[in-house]
Amino acid sequence: MSPVKKILVYIDGTEQSITAAQYAICLSKFTGAELTAQYVINTKALDDLLKARIFFKQEQEEYARDLEADAKRYLDHVLELARVKGVVIDTKSTSGSVNQEILNEVKDGRYDLLVIGELSRTRSRRDEFYNEVERALRSVPCSVLVVKDDEHVWQMYSSLI
């Protein structure tokens, strides 16, 4: 019996999240677990920046469009990473606060593993408090795998037949 049946990997466009996707693809291949990649368009941050008046309305809309394009680009990239390794992957783009959207997806989809990229090296207590993905790590009910060592992961992914 496989230890995991449903894997969710969180993609935010960073190199760390792409490494996490490569790891999750390997894990899916090894275990046969269902795999889903999620990108969250952070409309909460867009709204906060508008309220703080760092953004004006048209700027907020422009960034929202950019983020939608980013979501498609990065999820398409992950789809291709999986396809070339013969792994089936579902992709989802949702909007809202990163922490809440990940939590909702984990609960609704009944995932048993969340895979995320390496978190930024914490140098400030404030960053620790603000990091949305770290909040998700703490709040989801399933196990969480934080992927590190991109070179090792790349070798593992590359050697996957």
Added chain:
Amino acid sequence: MTIAELISTEVVKVPLESKVKPDVIRELVQILMDAGKINDMEAVVEAVNTREELASTGLEAGIAVPHAKTDAVNDLTVALGISPDGCDFDAMDGQPSHLFFLLLAPPDQSGPHLAALSDIAKIAGSRSFCKLLRNARSAEEVVELFLED
């Protein structure tokens, strides 16, 4: 990439010498030029000024967050300038601005750009931290404030 990781002594200037908005923007961009973070100063100044013409990023409580998307940077980049005496940055409350976060990002890095701006917005919301920054007397002191004890 968090704001704390982007802040280093080479991108912090205390005190800023400029007293008027166009000069402050140019001085902030010059910090990044001197730090080797950008290679086309005029393109960046123009991008920031163009954004400021649409709406000032001078917020309340003495904080300004000029920002722009530009091809003149390869990665998310920040400069922080502190003006103890303050300068007129067309702030929404009409008061002088003291803390200036200049944030630049390539056009294809909207996600990290948004996250960094969001971090700055939260910092701006912390009156106590802003007061500490405003009272800092050196770049080293500013960096220390961002770092964990």
